[in-house]
Structure formats: C-alpha cells, structure tokens
Amino acid sequence: xxxxxxxxxxxxxxxxxxxxxxMTREDASKKPTVLVVDDEPSILSALRRxxxxxxxxxxxxxxGAAALEALGANEVDLIISDMRMPGMSGADLLSKxxxxxxxxxxxxxxxxxxIESVVRAVNEGGIYRYLSKPWDEHDLLLTxxxxxxxxxxxxxxxxxxxxxxxxxxQLASFNTALEAKVKARTEEIRQTVMFLEDAQKDxxxxxxxxxxxxxxxxxxxxxxxxxxxHRVGELAKQLGLALGLDGLDVQDLYFAGLLxxxxxxxxxxxxxxxxxxxxxxxxxHLYHQHPLRAQMLLTPVAQLNNVAHIxxxxxxxxxxxxxxxxxxxGNIPLGSRILALARDFEGLQSxxxxxxxxxxxxxxxxxxxxxxxxxxxxxxxxxxxxxxDPSKLRGAVPYVQIAGSQLRAGxxxxxxxxxxxxxxxxxxxxxxxxxxxxxxxxxxxxxxxxFTIMIQAQxxxxxAAES
Numbered sequence: 001x002x003x004x005x006x007x008x009x010x011x012x013x014x015x016x017x018x019x020x021x022x023m024t025r026e027d028a029s030k031k032p033t034v035l036v037v038d039d040e041p042s043i044l045s046a047l048r049r050x051x052x053x054x055x056x057x058x059x060x061x062x063x064g065a066a067a068l069e070a071l072g073a074n075e076v077d078l079i080i081s082d083m084r085m086p087g088m089s090g091a092d093l094l095s096k097x098x099x100x101x102x103x104x105x106x107x108x109x110x111x112x113x114x115i116e117s118v119v120r121a122v123n124e125g126g127i128y129r130y131l132s133k134p135w136d137e138h139d140l141l142l143t144x145x146x147x148x149x150x151x152x153x154x155x156x157x158x159x160x161x162x163x164x165x166x167x168x169x170q171l172a173s174f175n176t177a178l179e180a181k182v183k184a185r186t187e188e189i190r191q192t193v194m195f196l197e198d199a200q201k202d203x204x205x206x207x208x209x210x211x212x213x214x215x216x217x218x219x220x221x222x223x224x225x226x227x228x229x230h231r232v233g234e235l236a237k238q239l240g241l242a243l244g245l246d247g248l249d250v251q252d253l254y255f256a257g258l259l260x261x262x263x264x265x266x267x268x269x270x271x272x273x274x275x276x277x278x279x280x281x282x283x284x285h286l287y288h289q290h291p292l293r294a295q296m297l298l299t300p301v302a303q304l305n306n307v308a309h310i311x312x313x314x315x316x317x318x319x320x321x322x323x324x325x326x327x328x329x330g331n332i333p334l335g336s337r338i339l340a341l342a343r344d345f346e347g348l349q350s351x352x353x354x355x356x357x358x359x360x361x362x363x364x365x366x367x368x369x370x371x372x373x374x375x376x377x378x379x380x381x382x383x384x385x386x387x388x389d390p391s392k393l394r395g396a397v398p399y400v401q402i403a404g405s406q407l408r409a410g411x412x413x414x415x416x417x418x419x420x421x422x423x424x425x426x427x428x429x430x431x432x433x434x435x436x437x438x439x440x441x442x443x444x445x446x447x448x449x450x451f452t453i454m455i456q457a458q459x460x461x462x463x464a465a466e467s
Contacts, residue, residue, distance in 0.1 A: 031055060031056060031057040032056055032057065032077040032078065032148050033056070033057045033058075033059060033074060033075060033076050033077050033078075034051055034056045034057070034058055034059070034076070034077065034078045034079075034080060034144065035059045035060070035061065035067060035070055035071065035074075035076045035078070035079045035080070036048065036051070036058060036059070036060050036061070036080045036081075037060075037061045037062075037063075037064065037066075037067040037079065037080065037081040037082060037085070037090070037093060038060075038062070038081070038082040038085070038109070039062050039063060039082065039085045039086060040082075041062070043082070043133075044060045044062070047060075047080065048060060050137055050140070050141070051144075054141055054144075056144070059074060059076065063085060063086070063087055063088065064081075064085060064087060064088025064089070064090075064092060064093040064096075065087065065088060067079070067081065067093055067097075068093070068096065068097070068100075071097060071100070071101055071104070076101070076104050077104065077105065077148060077151060078104065078105040078106070078107065078144060078147055078148060078151070079093075079094065079097055079104055079105070079106050079107065080107045080109060080144075081093050081094055081106070081107070081108060081109065082109045082110075082111070083108055083109060083110040083111070083130075084110070084111060090108055090109070090110075091108070094106045094108065094126070094127055095126075098126040103151065103154070103155070104151075105128050105147040105148065105150070105151045106126060106127045106128055107127060107128055107129055107130070107131065107143060107144070107147060108127045108129075108130040108131070109130070109131055109132075109133055109135065110130055110131075110132060110133065111132070111133035128143075128147045128150070129143055129147065131143060207303070208427065209427050211255055211258050211259065212230070212258060212416070212424050212427055213424055214258070214259060214262065215229035215230065215233075215258040215259060215424070216229075216418075216423055216424040218259070218261050218262055218264065218265065219261075220423065221264070221265055221272070222261060222264050222265075222272045227416060227418055228346055228350060229257060229258045229259070229260070229261065230257075230258065230416055231346050232257040232258075232260060232339075232342045232343050232346045233253070233254040233255070233256070233257025233258045233342075234254070234257070235257070235342040235345065235346070235386075236253045236254060236256065236257040236335075236338050236339050236342040237250050237253050237254040237257070238386055239253075239338045239341070239342060239379060239382055239383060239386065240253040240335070240338055242382040242385070242386060243334070243338070243378070243379065243382055245334075248306075249335070252306045252307050252310065252335060253310070253335050253338060253339065255304065255307045256307045256310040256311050256314075256335060256339050257339060257342060257343075259294065259298070259304075259307065259311065260291075260294070260311050260314055260339060260343055261290070261294075262294045262297055262298070262311075263289070263290030263291055263292065263293035263294030263295075263297065263311075264290045266290065266293050267286070267287065267290060271283055271286065271287055275351055275352060275353060275354055275355045276347075276352065276353050276354070277353065277354045277355060278355060288315055288323050288324075289324075291311050291312050291313070291314055291315060291324070292312060292324060294308065294311045294312070295308040295309070295311060295312045298311070306335075309333060309335075309336075310333055310335035310336050310339055311336075311339070312324070312336075313325070313327060313332055313333055313336035314336050314339045314340050314343060315340070316328075316332045316336060316337075316340070317373065317374050318332070318337070318371075318372060318373060318374060318375055318376050318377075319372065319373050319374075322374075329376075332376075334376075337375070337376040337379050338379055340374065340375060341367060341375050341376075341379050341380065341383055344363075344367060344374075345360075345363050345364070345367060345383070348362070348363035348366060348367075349363050360387075364383070364384065364387055367380060367383065368380060368384065399414030399415060399454040399455065399456060399457055400414075400454070400455060400456075400457050401452060401453065401454055402453050402454075402455055403450060403453070404440055404441050404444040404450060404451055404453060405441070406453075407432060407437050407440055407441070407453055407455075408432070408437065409432055409433055409434045409436075409437055410431065410432065411431070411432045411455045411456075412429065412430070412431055412432075412455060412456045413426055413427070413428055413429060413430050413432065413453075413454065413455060413456075414428065414454040414455055414456045414457075415428050415454035416428050417430075417440065417451060417452075417453055417454075418451070418452075419443060419447055419451065420447045420448060420449040420451070425439070425440060425443065425451075426440075440453075
C-alpha cells in the first residue's frame with residue numbers, strides 16, 4: 001500500500017470513531033417528542049419500541065381526548081394518530097391539534113382505504129402525510145425524519161423572519177438617524193462647495209482681469225490704440241467658435257489675442273513706433289523675435305503654456321515661408337493660424353503693418369488675397385462669413401452707450417471700460433459698485449475726452465430715468 005492510501009484510510013478511521021460521539025451528544029441534548037395515538041395497545045407498544053430505538057422521546061394516548069391532554073402538558077413535535085378511533089376520529093383530533101398547536105407536525109395512520117376520510121383528514125387536519133396499516137418501518141421512520149426536518153426548517157424560517165424584522169426595525173431607526181446626519185453633513189458640504197465655487201470664480205475672474213491689465217500695459221508701452229489687444233482676442237475667439245473650438249481652447253485663443261504683443265516690451269522705442277513695411281531687414285528680423293520672447297516670459301505661468309505656444313507660431317505662414325520654424329499648412333497650430341489673421345486685420349487698420357491705415361473692408365480684401373499664402377483658407381472663409389454680422393465681433397450681449405454721469409452702482413458693463421488713452425479701468429461683465437462709479441467720474445474729469453461706457457441694454461431705461 002502506498003503512503004497516500006495509508007493517509008486516506010487513517011483519516012477515514014479517525015472520522016468513523018469520532019462520529020458516534022458527536023451524534024450521541026446531539027441526540028442527548030435534543031430528542032424530538034412524538035405523540036402516538038391509537039386505541040389498540042398492541043399498536044401503541046409496537047410504535048413505542050420502534051421510535052425509541054430510533055432515539056425519539058415517545059408519548060402515547062389511547063383516545064383523542066387523552067391526546068389533547070398530553071398535548072397540553074408536553075411540547076410535542078409530531079403526532080402519529082390512527083384514523084379510526086371511538087369517540088373522536090383521527091381526522092377530528094388532528095384538526096383540533098392544528099388549530100391549537102399549528103407548529104406540531106401531523107401524520108395519519110389508516111387501516112382502510114376510504115378515500116373520502118383521508119381527503120377530509122388532509123383538508124381539515126392539515127396532515128403532513130398519511131400511512132397505511134400495516135406500515136413499513138423504514139417508510140415510517142423516513143416519513144418522521146422528513147416531517148421533523150420540515151418542521152425544523154419552518155421554525156428556522158420563522159426565527160429568521162423575526163430576526164429580520166427586528167433587524168429591519170433597528171436598521172430603519174439607524175437609517176433615520178443616519179439620514180439626519182447625512183442631510184446635515186450634505187448641507188455643510190453644499191455650503192463649502194458653494195464657497196469654493198465662488199472662490200474659484202473669483203480666482204478665474206481675477207486671473208482674466210490681470211491678463212487684461214497686462215494687455216493694457218503692453219498697449220501703453222507700444223503706443224497701440226486703446227483696446228487693440230482686446231479686439232484681436234475677441235475676433236480670435238469668435239473665429240475659434242466658428243471653427244468648432246470651445247471651452248479652454250477658445251479661452252486660450254482670447255488670452256493669446258490679449259498677450260500676442262507682450263514680447264514687444266523688449267523692443268526699442270523707435271522700432272515700436274515704426275510700421276513693419278518701413279523696417280529694414282535687420283529691424284524686421286529683430287521685430288519678429290518678439291513671439292519667442294513672449295513664450296519665454298509666459299513659461300513660468302503653467303495656465304498659459306498653450307497660450308505661449310499659440311503666440312510663438314503667430315508669424316508662421318500657411319505656405320511655409322514664415323518664422324520661427326517655417327511650419328506650413330496643418331502643421332501650424334490652429335490657434336496660431338487664427339491669431340495671425342485676427343492680429344493682421346487689426347494691424348492693417350491701426351497702421352502697425354503699413355503706414356497708411358486701411359478701412360475694415362480694405363483690410364478684409366487684402367486678407368482674402370493672402371489666403372493659401374499667409375493665411376489658412378478655411379480660417380479666411382470663416383472670417384469673411386463673420387464680417388457679414390459685425391455684432392458678433394463685439395459679442396452677443398445687447399448694449400447701450402451712456403455718459404459717465406449716468407453710470408450707477410449695480411449696472412453690468414457690456415464691454416471693457418477704458419480711458420481715452422486705452423487704459424483698462426473695468427472689464428466686460430463687471431458689476432459696477434459705488435466706489436467704481438466715483439473712480440470713473442474722477443478719472444473722466446482728468447481726461448481730455450469723455451469715456452465710452454457700454455452697459456447692458458436692459459439697464460438703459462433706469463439709467464435714462466435717473467439722468
């Protein structure tokens with residue numbers, strides 16, 4: 001015999017010696033009680049011996065009345081009753097037992113084959129099963145075992161149901177308390193989120209304002225027309241939207257328009273006031289280095305990395321003959337292709353590119369002629385469509401122009417508020433405060449010309465009424 005077989009046999013032998021001990025302890029702690037009811041002493045004796053040998057606790061009764069007394073005095077798990085007894089039949093006994101002790105299992109013994117009596121016993125007595133006399137001992141014991149197992153399962157199901165109901169009540173109480181805590185905590189979180197959202201909006205608004213202030217500083221240094229960078233940024237943004245961009249891409253385009261000339265801060269004064277068509281070759285080369293300086297200046301600000309990339313390539317040409325990298329066609333970032341057109345449309349009108357300033361129609365016609373050379377033809381096409389609706393270049397918000405004396409706290413600006421020299425005082429969308437009203441009027445009194453103040457159109461009536 002190999003070692004594996006020896007191990008298996010040893011384990012089996014150990015299990016066989018331990019099993020009887022376990023069964024004996026279990027039987028001793030809980031023996032099912034069976035009540036046997038029959039008017040014949042010999043049958044009672046035979047069933048008592050059989051069931052005692054099967055480790056059941058056995059009670060006997062020779063009549064239905066005696067059986068009901070035994071049920072009242074003892075906890076009985078199962079009744080075996082003869083069908084045909086004087087005074088009270090087995091069917092009547094089991095029917096009464098069902099009403100008084102519904103948990104007790106019931107089995108009927110019948111010595112004759114009258115089907116109607118058996119049916120009545122099943123219906124009225126709720127018996128588990130009926131057995132015929134003479135009975136088969138194996139069948140009888142198996143029936144008892146199955147009946148008691150069903151009883152055990154019913155009791156266990158009832159216990160689990162009661163336990164479940166109790167736990168459900170506890171859970172409901174816990175949930176009620178938890179819901180109150182969650183509601184309170186949710187309200188705290190909601191308040192915190194609202195605070196953080198407001199703080200984030202303030203940060204974004206302040207960041208936007210700082211970029212616009214930076215654009216104003218660039219214009220003051222370079223002698224550009226007031227609001228030129230804003231107009232470039234606004235046109236670039238509208239072109240981006242027309243070409244399917246959205247979200248951060250459009251915001252980056254607007255920022256690139258505002259800051260596209262930040263690298264010019266490093267150029268000498270004489271170069272800043274000379275149009276590109278009058279520059280010498282060396283001056284032009286120096287001038288066109290300003291996008292690279294802009295990229296270096298913006299590198300420390302992570303939020304502007306993409307903006308810096310757009311600005312770097314703003315002088316690339318669609319035919320590949322631009323600077324600094326000689327990119328062509330689709331290799332040029334789309335933002336840079338858009339910025340180039342928006343920048344030149346403004347530059348042709350302001351005298352930055354050529355000495356003689358052009359009207360908007362003339363500038364547009366020149367840009368159209370440069371499609372496929374300097375500019376992306378798809379961008380040019382969107383630009384020409386956009387020009388057909390000039391209101392889009394200012395934005396979709398209806399506006400009305402008012403004088404400084406009509407400005408009131410609570411008004412919403414429909415456009416940036418600048419001095420006559422182009423210095424940014426308030427940004428588009430700002431809600432005017434009493435302090436800002438006083439500041440605007442003070443600055444306006446120091447300027448040579450009144451400010452151009454645009455407010456949202458729905459505020460026109462109230463402004464006119466108060467003037």
